[in-house]
Amino acid sequence: MESRSRSRSDNQTAEDDSRLSTTRRIQRLTLHLNPNPTPPESHQEQQQLLQRLSCGSSRVKLEVDKIQLSIYMRGKYRDIQDRVFEFFNSRPELQTPVEILKDEHRELCWRQLLGLVREAGVRPFRYVAEDPIKYFAIVEAAGSVDMSLGVKLGVQYSSGKKRNLLSLWGGSVLNLGTQKHKDKYYDGIDNLDYPGCFAMTELHHGSNVQGLQTVATFDPLTDEFIIDTPNDGAIKWWIGNAAVHGKFATVFAKLMLPTHNAKGVSDMGVHAFIVPIRDMKTHQTLPGIEIHDCGHKVGLNGVDNGALRFRAVRIPEIIFLIDLGMSPGMENTQIAVTIATRYSLLRQQFGPPKQPEVSILDYQSQQHKLMPMLASTYAFYFASKHLVEIYSEMKKTHDEQLVADVHALSAGLKSYVTSYTAKSLSVCREACGGHGYAAVNRFGSLRNDHDIFQTFEGDNTVLLQQVAADLLKQYKEKFQGGTLSVTWNYLRESMNTYLSQPNPVTARWEGEEHLRDPKFQLDAFRYRTSRLLQSVAVRLRKHSKTLGGFGAWNRCLNHLITLAESHIESVILVKFIEAVQNCPDPSSQAALKLVCDLYALNRIWNDIGTYRIVDYVAPNKAKAIHKLTEYLSFQVRNIAGELVDAFDLPDHVTRAPIAMKSEAYSHYTQYVGF
Missing domain, CATH: 2.40.110.10 (Butyryl-CoA Dehydrogenase, subunit A, domain 2)
Incomplete structure (x- = not known):
């Protein structure tokens, strides 16, 4: 009996030694395959790692200085936007009611524009040529007050930013007219004597x-x-x-x-x-x-x-023609995600037995709906800001490369952002349940006002085809020694980097430090775009032999649209990463890095099939990306209130009772008569 006992003990010891040896070999192999994170050396550390990656736990919450973050985002034109907001807050009769007839809304919108220009002294037209960034800041603020006001202001004055070079009545006189036209019409357009x-x-x-x-x-x-x-x-x-x-x-x-x-x-x-x-x-x-x-x-x-x-x-009048453009109303996304996030933080429902109810934003499903959307809103903001900056530079320098760059980037951003926003507005409405259906909480009007931006001044599908066509042209010129416009910067580098076989080692790296590395994220975005570009070029060449140019294009149309969207996502990520790196406030930078990582990894996960097909991402890495995306959504949830507050939209601009910063339910009940 004792002998058998010793034998069993010896066998157990041998098994333990073998298991330990196997564990060490696995750890050494992991170090080779994944040198970034330090592998846990104890069972306790392994448990801590698992706990850290679970969405039900949290690290120390980031402390975000939302004032500094707001200053960084809104920049030097914060004052002019506040001036617009404060004017309408002081004039209740100029605020748009929830229910208003068409003719009354038109007259109110005209009075709003007259009041802004003649009473508040905000004169957008002078900035169209002198300071386009300031002009667009005014349009953004006006659109936040009432999207109709933002559009009407744009019709009167605009020198558009989002697609090509100029826009509507005032912009056409400035950009197409001679000095004679400017002398004759400028003052009347500026003071609204000449509405056009x-x-x-x-x-x-x-x-x-x-x-x-x-x-x-x-x-x-x-x-x-x-x-x-x-x-x-x-x-x-x-x-x-x-x-x-x-x-x-x-x-x-x-x-x-x-x-x-x-x-x-x-x-x-x-x-x-x-x-x-x-x-x-x-x-x-x-x-x-x-x-x-x-x-x-x-x-x-x-x-x-x-x-x-x-x-x-x-x-008797003639002025000469160049291209035109139109703004897609980015402010709608900020308002909608602000309303949905604040309500989701306020509303409590269910929870553990005999425990207080929890905020609905604590539910993973709600985080999944709203937090990537909040991250995308930040991403679009910085990309749009970049577009305005290069547009302003283009107006000053008339540089031909910048002209091409503004054209391509504005077409792509307009299409991508407005399509995303249209879907997001519906998600925000659904995330607020029945209260999202109440007109006073604005999702209906925001969605309806935004819907047209997907088709006017260029149908989104057509604009994406323009981007794809330009990208194919740049791709061809890359191999013929031509000059590339700024938008396609990464094609200046060796495309072989992005078109070579995926590295079987890095394809398996799954550590958090690696996945949150901007280089990995950018490489993944650019690899996808380059693969799509190369493959569609091959397909077009093949089909054009039998179907002709138009037939080949139509045969590859979905492929081309996916290519254009992939490229625009790459540009958006570049601008977001730059915004993170340039942020001077440490707490704001940490918050932006978290949000940027969520944007990047969520986009990679949403198209994980593309990466898996070519073995750019191994199964274990795909799983790690998914888990980390969920965890980052949870982390962003912890600072969601500060992130939407940093948009710095006053209550009288968001206007939805469920989005009030304080006493939301009191505002809501007052609206229905209590």
């Missing part, structure tokens, strides 16, 4: 400039241009400021000059013309012009969209 509109979009061809059918025929006997709408499809449609308030229109039309050829005229292409549409004193529609109201819209009913037809309207 931008008549490009047509019923049939939309914003396809080359396909526009409105005609401007030059009459050499009178030295005038005759503007005509040749058919119903050429009626100018969805023209902001046209239905009620506009007195002038910048009209885009094909210029026809008389010639001695068989046709008698020569098509000189599309040009822009300043056309008076209403009498300056009586406000009556001028002869030869028909104006009709486009009617009630899903959203943005404070903007008076109209339809214009021209019947032999004679005018």
